[in-house]
Amino acid sequence: MSSWNSGKVVYLGIFTGIAIALHILEGSFSPLLPVPGAKVGLANIVTLFVFFIVGPRDALLVLLLRILVGNLLGGTFLNVGFFLSVSGGLSSFLALCVLSKRMHSVAVLSVISAVVHNLVQLLVAFSYIESRAIFLYLPLLVFSGVTFGFFCGYAGAFLISVWRQRFAGN
Numbered sequence: 001m002s003s004w005n006s007g008k009v010v011y012l013g014i015f016t017g018i019a020i021a022l023h024i025l026e027g028s029f030s031p032l033l034p035v036p037g038a039k040v041g042l043a044n045i046v047t048l049f050v051f052f053i054v055g056p057r058d059a060l061l062v063l064l065l066r067i068l069v070g071n072l073l074g075g076t077f078l079n080v081g082f083f084l085s086v087s088g089g090l091s092s093f094l095a096l097c098v099l100s101k102r103m104h105s106v107a108v109l110s111v112i113s114a115v116v117h118n119l120v121q122l123l124v125a126f127s128y129i130e131s132r133a134i135f136l137y138l139p140l141l142v143f144s145g146v147t148f149g150f151f152c153g154y155a156g157a158f159l160i161s162v163w164r165q166r167f168a169g170n
Contacts, residue, residue, distance in 0.1 A: 060093060080128055
């Protein structure tokens with residue numbers, strides 16, 4: 001089990017705050033995207049960063065706190081959007097945990113996690129609306145998952161690289 005000291009709590013608090021801010025900010029411009037329900041996933045950059053710099057357990061904590069607080073502040077707590085967030089977030093995190101043992105490309109891992117996120121959300125949405133027509137979104141959601149997953153993965157890899165170069169000796 002990882003040790004909890006005041007410095008770590010501060011860092012995780014900062015990372016969680018950034019993730020929540022990105023989550024809320026993104027909610028304001030996601031209606032501008034051409035795919036209904038699609039999001040860039042900017043907060044996932046923070047999750048990737050914490051996953052590879054601090055560790056998976058702490059990344060899961062940041063992810064869950066971001067989903068909980070982001071949905072509370074966004075007014076979507078315990079509605080369909082909340083359950084879509086939880087299911088997508090947990091499934092993509094699980095994919096990241098399993099695949100990170102075999103591959104080390106942050107961008108590729110991010111793409112796979114984003115696509116898994118979208119696929120699971122599509123299945124959860126199907127369970128709510130019970131219409132196969134929702135699967136017409138599948139190609140668009142896969143495309144957006146690959147596109148935005150690569151963007152977030154590349155940004156995450158860049159930040160991880162900068163952090164490691166800056167603090168490698170510390």
